[in-house]
Amino acid sequence: xxxxxxxxxxxxxxxxxxxxxxxxxxxxxxxxxxxxxxxxxxxxxxxxxxxxxxxxxxxxxxxxxxxxxxxxxxxxxxxxxxxxxxxxxxxxxxxxxxxxxxxxxxxxxxxxxxxxxxxxxxxxxxxxxxxxxxxxxxxxxxxxxxxxxxxxxxxxxxxxx
Amino acid sequence: xxxxxxxxxxxxxxxxxxxxxxxxxxxxxxxxxxxxxxxxxxxxxxxxxxxxxxxxxxxxxxxxxxxxxxxxxxxxxxxxxxxxxxxxxxxxxxxxxxxxxxxxxxxxxxxxxxxxxxxxxxxxxxxxxxxxxxxxxxxxxxxxxxxxxxxxxxxxxxxxxxxxxxxxxxxxxxxxxxxxxxxxxxxxxxxxxxxxxxxxxxxxxxxxxxxxxxxxxxxxxxxxxxxxxxxxxxxxxxxxxxxxxxxxxxxxxxxxxxxxxxxxxxxxxxxxxxxxxxxxxxxxxxxxxxxxxxxxxxxxxxxxxxxxxxxxxxxxxxxxxxxxxxxxxxxxxxxxxxxxxxxxxxxxxxxxxxxxxxxxxxxxxxxxxxxxxxxxxxxxxxxxxxxxx
Numbered sequence: 001x002x003x004x005x006x007x008x009x010x011x012x013x014x015x016x017x018x019x020x021x022x023x024x025x026x027x028x029x030x031x032x033x034x035x036x037x038x039x040x041x042x043x044x045x046x047x048x049x050x051x052x053x054x055x056x057x058x059x060x061x062x063x064x065x066x067x068x069x070x071x072x073x074x075x076x077x078x079x080x081x082x083x084x085x086x087x088x089x090x091x092x093x094x095x096x097x098x099x100x101x102x103x104x105x106x107x108x109x110x111x112x113x114x115x116x117x118x119x120x121x122x123x124x125x126x127x128x129x130x131x132x133x134x135x136x137x138x139x140x141x142x143x144x145x146x147x148x149x150x151x152x153x154x155x156x157x158x159x160x161x
Numbered sequence: 162x163x164x165x166x167x168x169x170x171x172x173x174x175x176x177x178x179x180x181x182x183x184x185x186x187x188x189x190x191x192x193x194x195x196x197x198x199x200x201x202x203x204x205x206x207x208x209x210x211x212x213x214x215x216x217x218x219x220x221x222x223x224x225x226x227x228x229x230x231x232x233x234x235x236x237x238x239x240x241x242x243x244x245x246x247x248x249x250x251x252x253x254x255x256x257x258x259x260x261x262x263x264x265x266x267x268x269x270x271x272x273x274x275x276x277x278x279x280x281x282x283x284x285x286x287x288x289x290x291x292x293x294x295x296x297x298x299x300x301x302x303x304x305x306x307x308x309x310x311x312x313x314x315x316x317x318x319x320x321x322x323x324x325x326x327x328x329x330x331x332x333x334x335x336x337x338x339x340x341x342x343x344x345x346x347x348x349x350x351x352x353x354x355x356x357x358x359x360x361x362x363x364x365x366x367x368x369x370x371x372x373x374x375x376x377x378x379x380x381x382x383x384x385x386x387x388x389x390x391x392x393x394x395x396x397x398x399x400x401x402x403x404x405x406x407x408x409x410x411x412x413x414x415x416x417x418x419x420x421x422x423x424x425x426x427x428x429x430x431x432x433x434x435x436x437x438x439x440x441x442x443x444x445x446x447x448x449x450x451x452x453x454x455x456x457x458x459x460x461x462x463x464x465x466x467x468x469x470x471x472x473x474x475x476x477x478x479x480x481x482x483x484x485x486x487x488x489x490x491x492x493x494x495x496x497x498x499x500x501x502x503x504x505x506x507x508x509x510x511x512x513x514x515x516x517x518x519x520x521x522x523x524x525x526x527x528x529x530x531x532x533x534x535x536x537x538x539x540x541x542x543x544x545x546x547x548x549x550x
Contacts, residue, residue, distance in 0.1 A: 004452065004456075007452070008456070015529070019460070019529060019533075022459060022460040022463040022464070023456035023457070023459050023460050023529065024456065024459060025459040025462075025463070156196060156198065156200070157182070157196065158182065158185045158186060158191065158193040158195055158196065158506055159178060159181055159182040159185050159193060159195035159196065159506060159508060160178070160182075160195070160196050160197045160198055161176065161178045161197050161284060161285045161286070161334075161512075
């Protein structure tokens with residue numbers, strides 16, 4: 001049942017406990033408990049909203065940065081990752097296999113702001129050996145949801161046998 | 162001037178659904194719970210395979226019975242999912258949707274005057290197809306108290322010397338009923354005793370919510386008496402691709418093959434290539450859709466319980482078939498008023514046979530959000546009716 005709850009709210013976190021209870025044919029109390037447990041266990045970490053900032057007047061720039069670092073004794077990559085993910089500008093940090101170590105996704109108001117972050121904050125960290133910054137030009141899909149406007153109207157017929 | 166038309170065809174009533182469709186189409190901003198097809202798009206990897214086949218220029222006919230590779234995959238699939246064993250070379254024919262298979266199967270098996278047992282309420286095509294094949298439809302009224310299952314006794318009551326075929330359609334459109342292995346064993350027994358044949362339309366076989374679908378053809382002694390009809394429309398959300406298939410013993414398939422060969426030539430080529438991908442790599446998609454339908458089914462059943470609307474719990478397809486007998490009006494009146502007053506379209510049960518009177522077919526091939534709005538309106542409507550009474 002956890003899997004079914006997670007599948008449902010991963011696509012739509014606005015399902016109420018009442019809706020979920022009806023969908024899974026259990027009582028609301030059960031859902032409430034399960035969700036609380038999963039929140040406490042850090043299985044559910046939050047309920048952010050997926051926003052297509054391109055459609056707003058707000059300026060936003062997203063960059064993906066490949067970072068090579070020197071892992072620290074006893075701490076491995078975790079310590080340096082923490083030094084990075086604590087920054088508010090940083091959206092995501094992943095430890096990677098392959099030619100570099102960390103993927104850092106950051107969001108800023110302008111390219112200048114992102115550049116300043118990379119040159120002043122990120123590259124200056126002791127364990128960071130090199131960075132390569134790529135700016136996002138357009139977001140097509142995020143979190144499994146297609147961001148571009150779907151102009152298709154409902155074309156399915158209203159009544160079929 | 163002579164009448165250009167055949168009496169056989171002019172005497173057939175147009176589909177009752179069509180009539181209602183015309184009314185609904187006139188209404189702007191009506192919410193429909195009336196469709197008989199999935200709301201999902203065909204999974205992308207399947208569509209992509211169709212696009213690729215077009216890019217590669219695979220725009221020719223296929224062999225009449227369909228692509229060998231596809232039939233081989235289907236044979237494996239039928240065995241894996243339903244323990245049905247068919248020789249893909251001689252016992253499977255790809256058709257234009259399940260619909261063509263239904264029509265061809267009746268035509269291949271009926272002589273003038275042969276009777277066909279037709280449990281109703283059922284899909285709208287069976288009866289006209291029987292008539293077009295010069296058969297005589299013999300209706301059996303399925304009962305809510307039997308969960309709309311066909312019973313052994315009902316067959317015994319309807320069977321005559323002329324009875325040749327039984328049409329089975331589970332999971333059922335419009336009721337959502339399913340039949341278990343035990344239920345089917347009883348049916349198989351009378352079928353064999355009375356030397357009948359079965360056309361089993363199993364197009365909704367992937368959409369069951371309490372245990373796996375059982376095909377009557379998988380029971381002992383039944384393969385040689387059964388044409389199984391299935392397809393890609395419901396399981397893989399591929400209605401518009403028009404691809405189904407019929408399987409059965411070679412001797413019967415040879416005759417179906419002739420009808421198909423002369424009337425149709427072959428099923429759409431692009432669809433066949435896409436279907437290879439579906440049947441090979443589509444299990445996970447089917448599973449996801451089944452889960453989603455089941456959640457909606459739970460959701461709608463709970464809403465009915467809360468509004469006190471009588472409805473047997475269906476375990477298949479994506480329909481519920483609530484009873485509206487308490488309101489003392491016909492299904493058509495109810496559906497019309499619901500449409501006029503609350504702008505919600507449902508299909509009157511009578512569209513699926515006279516014994517559908519007193520019921521509605523409501524489809525849950527809609528998102529939870531859509532269902533919520535529509536069910537809210539249905540509840541308002543019902544409460545108003547109860548106050549009126």
